[in-house]
Amino acid sequence: MAELEVRVVSERREGLLVELGRVVTEHGHVLVRQRLVQDAQGACLTLILRGPDDRQLALEEALGTHPRVLSFESMRQQYAGVETLAAPVAPASLPAVAAAVPARPLAAPESVPITAGADVARVERMLPNLAKDYPRIFPWLINLDYAVAAEARDASLYLAGRRTGVWVYKRDFSLGAKLGLADAIRRIAFPALKGLVSVEQHDNQLHVRGCPLCQPGNASGGRFFCGFIEGLLVESMEARAVFVRETSCHSQGASMCVFDISH
Secondary structure (H helix, E strand, O other): OEEEEEEEEEOOOOOHHHHHHHHHHHOOOEEEEEEEEEEOOEEEEEEEEEEOHHHHHHHHHHHHOOOOOOEEEEEEEEEOOEEEEOOOOOOOOOOOOOOOOOOOOOOOOOOOOOOOOOOHHHHHHHHHHHHHHOOOOHHHHHHHHHHOOHHHHHHHHHHHHHHHHHHHHHHHOOOOOOEOHHHHHHHHHHHHHHOOOEEEEEOOEEEEEOOOOOOOOOOOOHHHHHHHHHHHHOOOEOOOOOEEEEEEOHHHOOOOEEEEEEO
16 A cells, blocks of 8 residues: 555636545545645645555546546655656646556666656647647657657657557547457557557557658657557556567667567
8 A cells, every 4th residue: 555645726626525536436545634725726636645556547547637637746656765746637628638657567676667757848748739639649759759858758758658548548448348458459559559550460469560750770769659558558458557568660670660568
């Protein structure tokens, strides 16, 4: 069990704690304490919650995309002694892109979150454009690639992919039942990715041809697709964890980019 601190802003305070309290309960957490105040943006609600580590990501995404929530941020334990601030949700004009730093198993205390080093502010500014222009998003991603510092590139692409994947899942697929890995890939990841690129499914792998982010001689843009696929699948599966890694890349001379999916 771990504590999670969240801060949300809503237009009005009436019923806010009750509505968000239902979401907290549904995700196996309990309210430790809360503070509700009025500020210039609206009603600002701070919650201290306690619950299972493996449900924190799902809870953050559910709170961050709640229709009453205009903005959202959270503070949670990523590993012993280190706290990480989750990226705030974009304003309500951006359709329901979830706000959470992906939680992944850490092999050792010195491991760092996969989004550590991301240019969160620049990704945040780009998200409304991704939502507005989807699926014609690659010009924005290429611009992000050039705009961020080299050391922030991979983490920023991953964060943009993760947030976009969660949004696409909630927009297009969220009414279905929980699935096993193979069905989730076939029924969600494959059709969603097919709307962006030329893709083939081979068991638990997705093969992308002619990836716009992975041109020969340039750096790989595969981290976006890793985040995108994980964002698509994390809430759709019976298992509460999904991991994607790129095993070959067109930018490095391979005929296609291959993404291996596991849980």
